[in-house]
Amino acid sequence: MTVLDVGAGTGGFAAAFREWFGVRVLAVEPSAAMRALIPVAPVLIRNTFPGRGERDLRVRFFPETAESVSDYPSVERVEEAFGAAGFRRVALRSLPQESAPTLASYADGLRRERDTKLRALTDEAYARGLARIRAAAAANPGESAVSWMDLLVLR
Structure with missing residues (x-):
């Protein structure tokens, strides 16, 4: 907690x-x-920043979600805001986040209403994305559902 x-x-x-x-x-x-x-103490910000979300599962399978990230503050904008309080970048790394042990289980557990990016999709775009996940799961049954998200560390 x-x-x-x-x-x-x-x-x-x-x-x-x-x-x-x-x-x-x-x-x-x-x-x-x-x-x-x-x-x-450091400030840790885990997020998808504009131009850095290509390895996010939602962007991979629901490419329409990539545009929603374009409105997020950039790394530079975040650094500028925190810089006014004396913080500077220590690190920026992409880290894996496993959403499910397999792509099939990811598709089975996906709930559109729980994800702001997915809720914004049309029914057709959401259905196409699910079909992409299921096709990838069939082609690579052991593939983990892993997104890579940024971790920005400021001190």
Whole structure:
């Protein structure tokens, strides 16, 4: 479980929540003076950034979803926004995220209503995408359903 501590001050309660309850804590503090007192911690952003989503399963099988990512903030825009608060890029890596052990099980478990990108598709586009997944699963029965998503690390 992750707890969001908004107005975290010096981070004292964030550390206590982690210790007392064994949870991850995301501390957010708008005051620069208070943030200066918190031990330095990285900002981790896992996302699909524009121009970097070609290995996302949704883009692979539902190519119409690629356009929705084009409206997301670019890596450069995110760095600029966080740079105003003193953060700089430490790393940008693509990491695998397994959605299902096989493409067939991915298709079986896919729920259009749970995914904003898929909900935006027409019925026909969604049906074509499912057919693409099932064809790929038939051609490669052991292939895992893996998307590669970016992890941007700022410190």
